Amino acid sequence: MRATLLYAAGDVRVEDVADPGIHRSTDAVVRIVLSCVCGSDLWPYKSAPPTDSPRHMGHEFLGVVEETGADVRTLKPGDLVVAPFVYSDNTCAYCREGLQTSCVHGGSWGVDGVDGGQGQAARVPYADGTLVALPVGEDSGLLPDLLTLSDVLCTGYHAARTAGVRRGDSVTVVGDGAVGLAAVISARLLGAEQIVLMGRHTARTDLGRDFGATDVVAERGEEGIARVKELTGGEGSHKVLECVGLEDAIRQSFGIVRDGGTISRVGAPQFTDVPFGFGDFLRNITLTGGVAPARAYIEELMPHILDGSIRPGRVFDRTVGLEDVADGYRAMNDREALKVLVRP
Amino acid sequence: MRATLLYAAGDVRVEDVADPGIHRSTDAVVRIVLSCVCGSDLWPYKSAPPTDSPRHMGHEFLGVVEETGADVRTLKPGDLVVAPFVYSDNTCAYCREGLQTSCVHGGSWGVDGVDGGQGQAARVPYADGTLVALPVGEDSGLLPDLLTLSDVLCTGYHAARTAGVRRGDSVTVVGDGAVGLAAVISARLLGAEQIVLMGRHTARTDLGRDFGATDVVAERGEEGIARVKELTGGEGSHKVLECVGLEDAIRQSFGIVRDGGTISRVGAPQFTDVPFGFGDFLRNITLTGGVAPARAYIEELMPHILDGSIRPGRVFDRTVGLEDVADGYRAMNDREALKVLVRP
Structure with missing residues (x-):
């Protein structure tokens, strides 16, 4: 599949990487429908030293479940889901308190063999804990608003x-x-x-x-x-x-x-x-x-989006295709764009 | 009257100062029955530069109301009262929120013509707002416990x-x-x-x-x-x-x-x-x-002292007469004493 890699400050490339698959029985594979560039992506974009082991970028995405591990109970292929910007089991003591960013099994997208969010697909660890199903279709006009549940709104x-x-x-x-x-x-x-x-x-x-x-x-x-x-x-x-x-x-x-x-x-x-x-x-x-436990707020905020009372997706003022993601980074870094949607 | 003055680091003296009186109609004059030395008194005790305008020391005291200004409504001569470590009107927006340390009319003991607490008596600004009546007599064994309402317990x-x-x-x-x-x-x-x-x-x-x-x-x-x-x-x-x-x-x-x-x-x-x-x-x-708005907690904590369920006065492990207050400072500073009571 194609995914976004950062080789150095200002050097964003879209390249072929391994297709995601089920590694553990609690994983799911999600085909990404919509992603975006975060303000926090700009910190490494401004400052990362050159490397031969590029960073896999992106931590905000929604998409369709393609495959689930044997122990995934709440999701099935075909479900449209949103992912918060860290994954978490949603069962440990921290998660139960609503602090999924401190989950004892949690982690970040794009590191330790987990895919980033700015690509065509991603393996999602602890899929039951991490993903939240969206009660709309893939063609809904609300997708940009719902994508903000991944990070920025939360x-x-x-x-x-x-x-x-x-x-x-x-x-x-x-x-x-x-x-x-x-x-x-x-x-x-x-x-x-x-x-x-x-x-x-x-x-x-x-x-x-x-x-x-x-x-x-x-x-x-x-x-x-x-x-x-x-x-x-x-x-x-x-x-x-x-x-x-x-x-x-x-x-x-x-x-x-x-x-x-x-x-x-x-x-x-x-x-x-x-x-x-x-x-x-x-x-x-x-x-x-501190860092937001987005997972804790998704169910609480989603109804306000579904009933149209808030429209956080208006923060997206530009859309790029995945192959043009480098231009999205440039536009945000140059303050030409507020926040950039990425359509794989 | 006699009062405690700090002339320089380590130089505490008890000297004659002007007797307190009613300056404003909301003042009261309190004869001090019990006072003490605070850990925060030790900061200037350790570091104050020499001066000819010595600092009036002490901000924790309880005593008997001797005189009240014409606009004092809730107190009368003879009442035994405790003073929190800052005075406040207890009516402004901050006071009503329980943040009497930010009172728009409030201030500190021992500065701006207000007496310190380590003396024989003190003029109390905004007496209705500042002082809280104690439902015990001057001979009560609970006085050291009740004195902690002034600062340390709160x-x-x-x-x-x-x-x-x-x-x-x-x-x-x-x-x-x-x-x-x-x-x-x-x-x-x-x-x-x-x-x-x-x-x-x-x-x-x-x-x-x-x-x-x-x-x-x-x-x-x-x-x-x-x-x-x-x-x-x-x-x-x-x-x-x-x-x-x-x-x-x-x-x-x-x-x-x-x-x-x-x-x-x-x-x-x-x-x-x-x-x-x-x-x-x-x-x-x-x-x-932050700095504690002691006034906000006095009524809430007092019942626990009156019924004997807490005994915070046990932090006092030494008592000195006013004339010997310098030795009380020395003992606390040398960690010979935990907290020193002062009996004027």
């Missing part, structure tokens, strides 16, 4: 949930990328009254307004902080959803969170130390979040 | 509450000082099943066992982390209550917290950056806590 939702967003809150979302926009959708779902979106790309912040942002702040740093304070009666926001992962963004988040408030970060941190000393200790600030 | 309780300790949890308390021991009491009150106390002072950890610690770990650093892992089935503790404030203690806390778990810190951080990068992001660790 990541935004994880920010809002771990921050404890509730009815009446003032929430600020830092970052107008696809995750930030998903965080806006999520804050609204949870009843936030004020949703300030911090971002400077008008097309994105306009989409953010459609998704429920009540205010947009284009300024950054001290100016941005002052503007959010102004919009929140001088106090700052109860909850700040940090959807970037850079040190400036976390500093900004501490600047705009209200005393007693919570920052939840879901942007993978590109730094090791958090500036969180005595001053913010005196203000009783909480820092939470 | 600070330990804040750690347990903000960590979200609940029935069945595994909790590790880092630090066997008075706050750590109060955190043990608090974790037990909230139903923790396993309470691991990390500390190496046998007299203190023995008291910790009396308070409810199920295990004691004397080792520190990597060894201490390994020991806690061993005691928690290899996973670490759901909740870690960091009651020290030093960087080593917070590093240790990240080492022993279970995936998806929470560290609450109530030891005033003596560092600016927290080592909280990608690895602990992947584990979905939350860092919460």
